[in-house]
Amino acid sequence: PEAAATAPPRLARPRRRLALIALALPLAGALMLALGRVPGGWALLDADSVVAFLPMRLPRLIAAAASGAALAVAGAMLQRLTANPLASPEVLGVSGGAALGFAGVVFLMAAPGALALGLGTALGGALALAVLIGFTAGRDMPPERVLLAGIAVSALASAVLSAMMAVGDARAWAVLAWLSGSTGTVPMAGALALAALAAGVWGAGLALSRWLALLPLGAAVAGGLGLEVRRARLVLIALAGLATGAATLVTGPLSFVGLMAPHLARRMGLARPADHLTGAALIGAGLMLAADFGARMAGFPYELPLGLFASLIGAPWLIWLMTRRHP
DSSP: OHHHHTOOOOOSOTHHHHHHHHHHHHHHHHHHHHEEEETTEEEEOOHHHHHHHHHHHHHHHHHHHHHHHHHHHHHHHHHHHHTOTTOOGGGGSHHHHHHHHHHHHHHHSSSOOHHHHHHHHHHHHHHHHHHHHHHHHTSOOOHHHHHHHHHHHHHHHHHHHHHHHTTOOTTHHHHHHHHTOOOTTOOHHHHHHHHHHHHHHHHHHHHTHHHHHHGGGOHHHHHHTTOOHHHHHHHHHHHHHHHHHHHHHHHOOOOSHHHHHHHHHHHTTOOSHHHHHHHHHHHHHHHHHHHHHHHHHTTTTSOOOHHHHHHHHHHHHHHHHHHOOOO
C-alpha cells in the first residue's frame, strides 16, 4: 500500500523515546499549573497560589490530556484499519451525532441540566455509531467505504444541526459555545472518567496489536494469516467510536488531534502497533495540553475556544509535515 511505501523507518528501541515523551507531559502540566498571565504580564505562581488554583486548573488539564489521548488512539486505530494515514475520528460521524444530540436537548428542554445534556450527547454519538455499524456489519465492505459511510452520517448530522441553528432561536448560542470546545467547566469526576476510558481503549488497542499489525496488509493477506477481518473491523470501529464519543461529550468536538498525533508518532519512527498507539496517545495528550494553555492565555483575560487552538496548532504543522521529504 501507498501508506506503507512512504512510512518512515521504525526505531529499533522506541522505549527511550516514549519514556522521554511520557516524562515531558507531567513536567509540562506542572508548568502550566504554575505559569499564567496577570494584568502586568506573565507570572510564575508561588506554591500557595498553585494550591489555591489547583481545583480550577487540574480538572481541565486532566480533561485536555485525556481527550487528546482518546482522540489520538482512535485516530491511530482508524489509520491502521484503513491503511490510510489521513483517516481521523471525525469521519466516523460520532462527533456529528453527539453535537446533534446536545443541540436536541438544548432545544427540546426548557432548562436542561448537566445530566440531561450528557445523556443527550452520549445518545447522539451512540446512535451515529450504531447507524454506521449497522450499515457495515452485514456487508464485507472495504475500509474506504466504511469511512465514506461515516462521512455520510456526519454530513447528515451536520445538515440537521445547521437547520436547527438557522431558525434564529437564542438557544443556538449555547450550542455554538459548546461546539467551540472547552475544558473550563469540566468537573474532576468527568475528567477522571474520561482519563479512565482513554486508558481502557488504549489498553484494548494494545491487546489487539496483532489485528492492528495485519489489517494494513489488506483483507486478503490478513485473512490468509488467520484474522477474521470483518469482526476485527467492527471491534476497532466500535472502540474508536467510543473514544471519540467520550472525548466529544466532555470537551466538545475537536479537530485535527486524532489525525495529527498518530501521524507524528509514525514520523518519529514508532511504527509497531503498540508503540504507535502509545506514542500517539502521549503526543495527543501533549497537543491538547498546549491547545488548552494557549486558549487560556492568548486572549487574556478572556478565554478563546479550545477547538480553535487545536486547529491552529494542528493544521499548519500537518501541512509542513506533509510537504517534508523523508531521507
